[in-house]
Amino acid sequence: MKAKEFKVTWGMVIDLDKCTGCGACMTACQVENNIAPMVDASNKMRTLSWMLVYELSNKKSGAEAEVAYLPRPCMQCGNPACVPVCPVIATDKNEEGGIVSQVYPRCIGCRYCMAACPYHARYFNWEDPIFPKGMEKALSPNTSARPRGVVEKCNFCHTRFMQAKDKARQDGGDPEALADGAYMPACAEICPTGAISFGDVKNKEHKVFDLAQGKDAFRLLEKLGLNPQVYYVSKREWVRKLGDNYAATGKPGAAKKHS
């Protein structure tokens, strides 16, 4: 399948040197997207975490020890591994902005997309969403509640994108060319250190345009050729190295695209 090109490409640039790993993004994400609280949430094998903050270590000790925190939303790959495999078109990458969709009423829960995604960005609803009595009154209007048995994932808080377009229309602006900051996912909006920047990586007006091309910018598993729309930035080489696979020889493999 040939990867589709878009005029607008929503992308994230996450500054790993600024992320303290406080977890506010995970909370904001869970709230925005109506993910029911999980009793045993430290067991990451059964949780729903559209946004998950990984802890990276340089494996040294004492005064040399360093850790970095890596927030992992859905990469919204330009050449997604998950979309072509879905047997029922419950997910597509078809809309201006290049956000990979996931439609819960269509998904049959075969989990083939989960097997396909190397970022573990896709999650399966093991159980029906059970909110403590009364807490359903605090449901966000932006994401429909999912039944058990379907797969879901981060969609850059897509409803906020739609709302931003409506706002633009209301104010007589161009919904297809939103201003920088007009559309912000919950995680980017709430991050107390502003480690997460968001915008159109193809639009010079948006600050992510330059950030994504910075010399310290990199993407996860670039060599697999999935062409993610999420970029990371770190001045620490060991962190950048952990962003992609390197052969035991230490030499990076030839940047080879498969599509």
Next chain:
Amino acid sequence: MGLDRRGFVKIVVGGVAGTLFTPVIWKSLDDVSIWSQNWPWIPRLNKGEVKAKAALSKLCPAGCAVKVKTVGGLPFAVAGNTANPMSKGGVCPVCAAGAQLMYSPARVKSPLKKVGEGKFEAIKWEDAEALLVEKLTALKGQNGKIAAINGDETGTAGEVISGLLAGLGNSGYYMMPGEKFVAEKGVKLMGGSGQPGFDIAGADLVLMIGADALDSWGATVANQKAFAATRPTGAAATAKFVYAGPVLNHTAAVSDKFLPVPPQATVAFALGLANLLINDGAVSSASDFSEYKALAAKYTAEEVEKATGLKAENMKELAAMIKAAKAPVVIAGASFGQGGGALDFVAGASLNVLLGRVGSGMTLLPSAPKAVAGVSASDKDAGSFLADVATGKAAPGALIVYEANPAYALPQADDMAKTLGNIAFKVSFSTYMDETAALCDLILPAPHPYERFDDALNPYGVAKSTYLAGKPVVKKPVMDCKDPVDVLLGAATKLGLSLGFDTYADVISAKAKALGADLDALTAGGIWTGDAKGGSLNLGASALAKAAVVKTDDKTLAVAPVSNLAFGTATLATPPANLLAIRETELVGKELLVQMNAATAKKAGVAEGAKVKLSAGKGELKARVHLNEGVAPGTVAVLLGFGRSAWDEYTKGKGDNVYKILTVSDEAGTGLKVWAGSTVTVAKV
């Protein structure tokens, strides 16, 4: 001609054929699939207009100025308030979960009266208030019979409580031991007065000794914003951050340098650094400089390495960084925001004096005018008080607990809880069924921050006098609760004493007026800031001289409680929406993982995953070991906020409570109760 088998068959066949040309099958199939896509037991979304209302979210110790998003009037999410210069649009992980906390299963739903061990019955408000008044009337006028513990450092509610007590002829008003409390003691030891503040935004080098300034110390979000401002993505950093503490925590993770310093070695580290600076030519006009110089000289590279395990070059490198900095600031504090000795503070603060940064990097806040006439801030801490109760030195007949959880969040927690239980009448003003409330004879549910008026003056750490105030976001509380201050004011009237106010709202507007702040602007999400007074401080040499020399022994390990704001605070168990933030290296099922580095583990004879028992004093804590090279030598790091015995299914019985194994000791020289750097013995089980 009757209808025989064959004819019947024909009719049926015709019927089936005909049905295929009707919508019956196809429409039903379609509708059933639609039904399967909207199962009736899946919750439906709320409809209506989406608004964002300014609120003061005092869920975290400092309080976040936030915008609460509502749909059809119901809060559902939290966004930062970009207009507020303190939080600048940032939100801490606890306040981010605020909307869901309104419906937390742990909330106290109505006034409760104890009717036996762990059994409560719901009662009406008038009965509850009557009961409170009755008990207080009985003890009115007998000093020492009525006591109050306040866990809210910043709210004006404290003034009302102490005012009430004073009115009842009692002086037993105690604060939960926070860092502010210790720091003010430290400032006194340095010949000054007032609450110290630290100007992170204005510094080009920030040395944090113990203080977890970017996750849980002081005005966290403001600190994070100040840090972020010096770290423009894709450009050069404009300030350096160094963290010296027992654990490679969230603050250390983003700092330019992390220096592992065991909790009990803070003084040695600071004075060792002072020594290097002085040798580099640093001088101070402070009266006790020569004394200080002589003292620091004792902390040679070898001494420091012995106490901290830090190599000489690490210290040299740091000294050089400080020397190169134009506006350095040193922040000293316990790594978990309390229990630190005043000397730990003095040692760190003295570096600011030495570097001539008092009044700029480190400030002193003037004491603010009071709203309630004739009350003074308390300098007595709940820990010492309960210790006295235990030993019979104090014998209160009634105890009022406001926004505090002493049964959980004081050293040797189990003892504290026992002592607490022995007090005849205990009333807790609490939003949630916490460990202390569960012990009380009367629980008066307090509103959630979105349901109440509240304010925050000078959250610890701010460089300038700062005042925030908030008003309710929702029309009426979702539970049958009343504002504690309103209740107390009502009680006061019934007890025949007037504090000059009927409601907390009145108190707050009086406070605002006293400060010269515009209340409407504040409740709209604004802020009031006054200026900081400089004031001269000495180096606290005479106090530091008494600092106990660190004793190292092989049988025990220093325990470093690690605070992670997302996991909640002393007065708030992990919010349901934050459970995801707990890592599999921190909690497995119901087992807490304590962290130590490989060398320490080897010394203690334990390995990764080993079941261990940490014990000190009468307390013990069960956990598993997780090896973490980010922990200082000879130290075991334990996460705070676990081992809850009340609250809800999401937190109850998960992990173990580190407070249980913290032991109180009297600080040499100051006589202050300290428990940072207390030691534990580790045993395999």
Next chain:
Amino acid sequence: MDQKLQERWGEVMEEKKQCKGCGGALPFLIGFVAALIAGWVLFPNLLYSKKVQPIRFSHKIHQEQGMECASCHVFRDDGSYAGLPKNEKCQECHADVVGSDPAEKIYVEQYAQKDKEVPWLVYQYQPDNVFFSHKAHESFECKECHLEVGKMDTPPVYYENRLSGYSKQTMKMWQCERCHAENGVSNACHVCHK
């Protein structure tokens, strides 16, 4: 074996003869027609339950006062659509009974004054998983998608599907898709789903 077969075959022939009576295709036709009637006439009545609006709201009267659709069904500043007005809006005129219509009296006494919102039935109900922007469809006439209630003195009956719980008028996905396709608008999933 062959013998047996012969006999069976004979019986079969017998039956055929007897059956001449019950006229070839007639029964088939009877069944066929019966099914058609059941399917097209009875079934719809069974499938939908009829409901009436809590208040006999007359769009006609309001229009005669010179009101536009947009005077009550408004866009908010953020571009979202308010849909059916809330008491707040209605009370601008109906804080107290102003007319003679009994329906108004009911509204004022049972809802407005009790500060209770009217549980209007929405003919174009869409489920939670649909995101529909009225703003994006502003250029269309309301009646192109909605029942033309403007001239009605009595709101039409509300038909609720017993299986899916949707309104009979709820627009189906294929209708949305067709219109999008005809107007060259994207049919990507997230254009309409959330």
Next chain:
Amino acid sequence: MDRALFPDGVERCSFGKFVLWMGFVTAFFLFGLYAMLLIFYKGIVVTGLDNYFGFGLWITFDLAVIALGAGAFFTGFLKYILKIDQLKNIINLTVIVGFICYSGAMLVLTMDIGQPIRAWFGYWHPNVHSMLTEVIFCITCYCLVLVIEFVPLVLEQKQLNKIPFLHHLAHNMHVNMALFAGIGAFLSTFHQGSLGGMYGVLIGRPYAFREGFFIWPWTFFLFVLSAVGCGPIFTVLCCTLMEKMTGRKLVDFKTKALMGKIAGTMLTVYIFFKILDTYAWANNYLPSIGMTFDQMFYGVVYGKWLMFTEIILCGLVPAIMLITPSIRNNPTLLYTAGILDCIGVSLNRYLFTVQSIAMPILPFDTWQVYAPNWAEWATSGMIVAYGVLVMSLSYRYLPVFPQERGLNR
């Protein structure tokens, strides 16, 4: 007492004994049934599957049985299209085995998906780019074909066959069987391939990803070959097992050996390309994405030994054994080779399913270990029990083995 229902001129065990045996198997079946109902009621949260292992025992089981069931289409192809008449002695059995494997696999699949009610979406909203869509189509269609192939066998049951209509029906179906065999061969080839393709296209899973020809990754062809390389011999093993249990000769050894030869030939072709493919993957593809062969394996659970067992011990060895007449014609060795062959192919399916998703792709991630829980085992066991039941009934009442009378005279 049920003697009247037996095929003409054959002996069967006593009814009591038969009931006992059926009861024994039914017990397993019912336990599995309980697990299945529990899964439909509570969802697959009751299984051992998790966020890392969306695929597990069930998918492995499906792929394995579908491969082993390949005897049906391939033998059918040889018998009806290539007219290798000797295969008529075993063709019925291959059909029954195929039918059991495919119907069983489909049942497992409906359990495996999170929303069984929406299983039909595969037809209603197909995504033509997805190998899985092709699998859903072909498997269901081919299962129908197998039913059609199975029906005449049922109709030939002594009593049923007395009804002339059914008799003629069966006869006519037999006459046109070549057509169905053709369709079956076509469908099967494709979904066997698509099952391989499913993994081959996983660009994010270096262990499984393969380049290929046009839209088909190499795994597409390898899966077809491996299936036909084990299907026929699996039927032989089933037959032999039945002979051992019933104590009656059912198919002459010549036919079995022929099946062995067929499987062996295909297996040899397969293993040749499999080795080429593995070599190219390790030396070409992996370096191109900066990974090494060693990174693909971990400890014992995911050790290299698995791959060597699959390719050498259970691939190359049986291949050689089966194409060498002297070895093939020795019953014991033939069956040993057959068993190795089947293990090898099943192991191949396991590795593609589990190892490829157990491997950490994110450099800061770690290997995860997967263990199926009782619910998965029970339900898989239910399918096996179901197969045994169908097979037992067929053997007792249907004329499955044309040679049986002769061989046991």
